[in-house]
Amino acid sequence: MKHERVETNAGLLIILTLAVISVGGLVEIVPLFYINDTVEEVEGVRPYTPLEQRGRDIYVREGCYTCHSQMIRPFRxxxxxxxxxxxxxESQFDHPFQWGSKRTGPxxxxxGGKYSNEWQVQHLxxxxxxxxESIMPGYPWLAENDLQYADIEARLRALRRVGVPYSLSEEEYQANVERFGEEVARWLDISRAEENLVAxxxxxxxxxxxxxxxxMDALVAYLQVLGTMVDFTQYDEGYFVEFR
Ligand code: HEC
Structure with a gap:
């Protein structure tokens, strides 16, 4: 078919355009229905503890994501x-995820672990x-505000509804013991959320x-866990290349 025929025939052009967009759309959308199979389990990745999760909420509240991404691309x-x-x-349990390319800051x-807690507090x-030479704004109120955590159980329940494995029942708890080990399972138990946060x-x-x-306690606890869950020293480059 001559290209001219497509370009001079509005009806045909619309039909072909729709066909192309539909194929492109399906390729992007269909895998989302199989997301649980698409994301490879990696040892060490676990949902956030109640304190880290509160820190994450504050990170989102304060708009840290407007300057910072959490997505290292596979470029040298x-x-x-x-x-x-x-x-x-690594962002399997993040709702909302913090990917992005807006990097006013690094x-x-x-x-996590790059700086001491003292440095993080001083820097914030x-x-x-x-x-x-930093252009980052200060957040001095974080050190003054008491952390509100009376609603921590409700927050974890909400995350559980979108698939994060915080446990409510004994079966869910046992499933977590099997998946993450006893210690982590205890952190993920919703009924102990408040005491875990305080501890x-x-x-x-x-x-x-x-x-x-x-x-400040919550936000620093969150920052210090970022990127530390997977022990990369135990894998050689070849292992993760499959996941790219
Ligand atoms: C206006 C943009 C902006 C906002 C908003 C912002 N930052 Fe930053 N951030 C920067 C810049 C620029 C740097 C690099 C200079 C520095 O270290 O201060 C930085 C550095 C950092 C670093 C050190 C990173 C490293 O690897 O050295 C951390 C941690 C950090 N920011 C956390 C936060 C947190 C948490 C928030 C929200 C409470 C936040 N930032 C909000 C711009 C921003």
Whole structure:
């Protein structure tokens, strides 16, 4: 068929355009129905603890994502700067996910453990006190605000409804023991969410003030776990290449 015939015939052009878009659309949409099979399980990846999850809520509330992505692409420059490229499994339990390409600040997918808690707290209160050329705004109120966690169970229940395996029943708890091990299963038990949150904040003392649980405790607990769940030293490059 001569291309001219398509270009000069509006009806034919519309039909062919729709056909092309439909195929393209199906290729993108159909895999979403099989997302559970599409995302490879990777050892170590677990849902966030109640405290980390509250930190994540604050991260979203404060709009950190408007400057920071959490998605390291499989390019040499990104891997040299940020570490191993992100795996689909690593954001498997993220609702909403924090992918993106808007990087006014650096990618944070593997920022966990890069700095001490003290550095994170200081940086969040006053970024320019540790990075003089920084253009990041300060968030001093995070250290002042008490963390609200009376609704933590409801928050985890909501995530459970969209497929994050926080457990409500004994069967779900046992399934988590099998999938993640006893210790993690206990963190994911909704009925113990509040006591778990308090215990982690006390033990971690993320904001340096053991007398209170602040929003800073939660946010730093979250930042410090980012990218640390998978132990990449146990795999060689070849293993994850299959997942790209
Ligand atoms: C206006 C854009 C902007 C916003 C909003 C922003 N940041 Fe940043 N962030 C930056 C820039 C630029 C840097 C690099 C300079 C620096 O380290 O301060 C940075 C650096 C960081 C670093 C250090 C990363 C590294 O690898 O060195 C962390 C951690 C961080 N930001 C966390 C946050 C958190 C948490 C929030 C939300 C409470 C936030 N940022 C909001 C721009 C931003």
């Amino acid at each position: 420059d990104e891997m040299l700067r940020y570490g191993h490229y992100s795996l689909a499994a 990618d944070l997918a593997r920022v 209160i006053d970024p320019r006190s540790v990075v003089p 982690q904040a006390r033990a971690g003392n993320y904001d340096g003030d053991p007398s209170r649980i602040t929003e």
